[in-house]
Amino acid sequence: MPYRVLTRWQFDEVGQDASAWCTPEAVQAHVRAGARFTWEPKASQAGMAEQAVQGLMRHLGEKPQCSLAVYATSSVDENFFQSSLSRVVCGVGLSRVPHFGVAQWHGASWIGAMHIIDAYGAESASQYGAMLICAEKWPLPTPRVLGWPVVLGDGAAALWIERLQEPPRQAALACVDTLVRGFDPYVTLPGAAQASLPGIDRQRVLADARMLMCELMDQHGLQAHDVQGWLPSGLGLDWDQALQTSLGMAHLQIPLAQQSTREHERDLVDMAWLCAASGPVAIARLLADIQAGQVADGTRYLGWGMSPGGTIGVALLQARSPSA
Numbered sequence: 001m002p003y004r005v006l007t008r009w010q011f012d013e014v015g016q017d018a019s020a021w022c023t024p025e026a027v028q029a030h031v032r033a034g035a036r037f038t039w040e041p042k043a044s045q046a047g048m049a050e051q052a053v054q055g056l057m058r059h060l061g062e063k064p065q066c067s068l069a070v071y072a073t074s075s076v077d078e079n080f081f082q083s084s085l086s087r088v089v090c091g092v093g094l095s096r097v098p099h100f101g102v103a104q105w106h107g108a109s110w111i112g113a114m115h116i117i118d119a120y121g122a123e124s125a126s127q128y129g130a131m132l133i134c135a136e137k138w139p140l141p142t143p144r145v146l147g148w149p150v151v152l153g154d155g156a157a158a159l160w161i162e163r164l165q166e167p168p169r170q171a172a173l174a175c176v177d178t179l180v181r182g183f184d185p186y187v188t189l190p191g192a193a194q195a196s197l198p199g200i201d202r203q204r205v206l207a208d209a210r211m212l213m214c215e216l217m218d219q220h221g222l223q224a225h226d227v228q229g230w231l232p233s234g235l236g237l238d239w240d241q242a243l244q245t246s247l248g249m250a251h252l253q254i255p256l257a258q259q260s261t262r263e264h265e266r267d268l269v270d271m272a273w274l275c276a277a278s279g280p281v282a283i284a285r286l287l288a289d290i291q292a293g294q295v296a297d298g299t300r301y302l303g304w305g306m307s308p309g310g311t312i313g314v315a316l317l318q319a320r321s322p323s324a
Helices: 002-013 024-028 045-060 084-091 106-120 202-219 237-246 259-270 275-291
Strands: 068-072 099-102 129-136 155-162 172-182 229-231 300-306 311-320
Touching (some): 045 129, 068 084, 084 129, 099 106, 106 172, 155 275, 202 237, 275 300, 275 311
Parallel strands (some): 068 099, 068 129, 229 300
Antiparallel strands (some): 172 311
16 A cells, blocks of 8 residues: 555655564553553554444434534555545535544644634534544554554544533533644654664653643633643553643542543553544543533533644633533
8 A cells, every 4th residue: 555655665764664563562562451452453544434423423313514524633544545534524425514634733633623623613603513533543564662651553533513502402521722832843763773763752742731731721710729620641641640740730530530430541541542533532431421410510621632743732621511
């Protein structure tokens, strides 16, 4: 496939033979004990994304009016003749709906997409609705192990987004605000003679994320005690805890304080990093708890994501209940 040839060429250009980091045995050696590692060797990125959209549409029941579709991914599991997004919108009957992709912002992609959806719908009709699709599929010879906090995994998620009515008609998770900003790349490249793959400058990632989170909270007049929950980044529990501690929020649970979410907490922390799909997967599980009445109305959450290319995204979310 052309994209596999391109990936091989990219590693050849930097003098790296990535094949040793692509085998299941090499990946499993880096996976935490008891962790789930999602790897879909036979699935395509477009196929996974289409499956997620179809599941969402079945869940919605009555098909709502879709005004926009935004697709986010970081991987290169596409060919030169048809993008994953074009295949998905045709497969689910949305080819006439405006649709486009978000730049490769990895874990910050879903936040950038939310920002764009909000801006696009600011002047639209009251029935405005959008579909956010996030998918990651890492084909060989893209290594699953890159010297980062977690290994790269395959996954897809789809979210339905619409303007919140007051009072809410049903339980929902509102996106209050988002910030996305670019910094110098965080990726650290080894020399051609080194037998290692790219790493991440953790200290700069956390410092820039903290700065952007403080800016977002200042814009809304919030202090640390005004936030009750945390949406995990998917990078690993220690990264989230380090950022929380620097913000004076070490008391927050990931993602919720309720006992019922402890199993979800382990899944979200220990599973492979789904990059663009990590945030939407966490949101889907949080929504399930909100809809089950396990989250108080008005509960605020902070979420974040990063790209090795230097992008940081942060989001302020709030649980809303129709019974309030």
